[in-house]
Amino acid sequence: MTTTTDEWPLWEVFIRGQHGMSHRHVGSLHAADAEHAIKNARDVYTRRNEGTSIWVVEASAITASSPSEKGPLFEPAQDKVYRHPTFYDLPDDAGNM
Amino acid sequence: MSQVDSHLIEFLLRQGDNPLILGHRTSEWCGHAPALEEDIALANTALDLIGQTQLWLSYAAEVEGGGRSNNDLAFLRDVYDFRNVLMVEVPNEDFARxxxxxxxxxxxxxxxxxxxxxxxxxxxxxxxxxxLKEALYHLERSSDTVIALGDGTELSNDRMQTALNYLWPYSGEFFGEDDTDKAMEKRDIAPLPVSIRETWNSTVSSTLDTANLIAPSDPFAHSGGRTGVRHTEHLGHLLATMQTLQRSHPGAQW
Incomplete structure (x- = not known):
């Protein structure tokens, strides 16, 4: 017998859609373990035929950037427009970039 | 004059009424389940079951050929016309049951x-x-829950065991056998229910073992639901809720 906790842990859910090339974050839910989280994700997030694959990860396993570091992290990129590939003509054969 | 295939109709009503009544019972959880995720999962299960009912009762109505629709069969029949097993009509009581x-x-x-x-x-x-695809997912989900709660805390084990003790005498009716069953077997439409009893036993006993739950040994079995002769007093109350709209506003649509 395991000990009782008040609340199931939080899981983040990622779904790969019908036409999607990658899994996208769709939301979060509570579940007792990973298997349970997959089933709950199936019932909560794929009811309207949205998915072909589900990933779940315990929310506590995610390391997030700190909002207070927003300046040093992101602002240096703001004035570097040359990093966008908009100055080049892409040949059609290149396909999805 | 064409002969009505009463055995086939009876068989189809049994197929359709089980998911109808269980689907309605399950839908009673909507907005009340112990967790949001379980609430949605139960609602999905209820909708799957009602969807299955539509298919069975549509076919039953066609075979009957009397101009009734699947909705008429679901909402305008009375207690003794229903052919579901008794287990699906007993009250939810709690999440365990x-x-x-x-x-x-x-x-x-x-x-x-x-x-x-x-x-x-x-x-x-x-x-x-x-x-079947829906049933396979339902079984995966329900057996996981039975194991999680049976093999959970002392309290959850206790509630699951209480539920099992209550429901067990209703499980024998799944394997009932009468003229309809025999006629279906003879025409290769369906086997006798008893032919899958071994499979049911082994699924149930292996899951209950893992869940630390004990199946009662008393072989007594309630019956009377699938033949319609003796429903519990609960079915009338269930129908009163389920059928109230069509009873009060006949033919209402939206």
């Missing part, structure tokens, strides 16, 4: 629908193929 019942039912439905896929009746086979 709801999930143990779902599990005992799913453990029957999966092998049952599996054999119906080979029915000599094409419509029966088509409905079974479609319903």
């Amino acid at each position: 709801t999930m143990v019942r779902q599990f005992l039912f799913d453990a029957f439905q999966v092998p049952w629908l599996t054999t119906l896929q080979a029915s000599s009746d094409q419509r029966v086979s088509d409905i079974a193929i479609k319903s």
Whole structure:
């Protein structure tokens, strides 16, 4: 017998859609373990035929950037427009970039 | 004058009324389940079951050929016209009983629908193929829950065991046998229910073992639901709620 906790842990859910090339974050839910989280994700997030694959990860396993570091992290990129590939003509054969 | 195929109608009503009544019972949880995720999962299960009902009762109405629709069969029949097993009409009581019942039912439905896929009746086979996918997921979910709560805390184990003790005498009715069953077997439309009893037993006993739950040994079995002769007092109350709209506003649509 395991000990009782008040609340199931939080899981983040990622779904790969019908036409999607990658899994996208769709939301979060509570579940007792990973298997349970997959089933709950199936019932909560794929009811309207949205998915072909589900990933779940315990929310506590995610390391997030700190909002207070927003300046040093992101602002240096703001004035570097040359990093966008908009100055080049892409040949059609290149396909999805 | 054409002969009405009363055995086939009776069989189809039994197929359709089980998911109808269980689906309605399950839908009673909507907005009340112990967790949001379980609430949605139960609502999905209820909708799957009602969807299966539509297919079975549509076919029953066609075979009957009297101009009634699946909605007429669901909403305008009275207690003694229903052919569901008694287990699905007993009150939910709590989450434990709801999930143990779902599990005992799913453990029957999966092998049952599996054999119906080979029915000599094409419509029966088509409905079974479609319903089986849903039943397989239901069984996976309900058996996981039975194990999680049975093998959980002392309190959850206790509530699951209480639920099992209450429901167990209702499980024997799954395997009832009468002239309708014999006629279906003779025409290769469906096997005798007793033919899947071994499979049901082994699914149930292995899951209950893992869940630290003990199946009662008393072989007594309630019956009277699938023949319609003796429903519990609960079915009338259920129908009063389920049918109130069509009873008060006949033919209402939206």
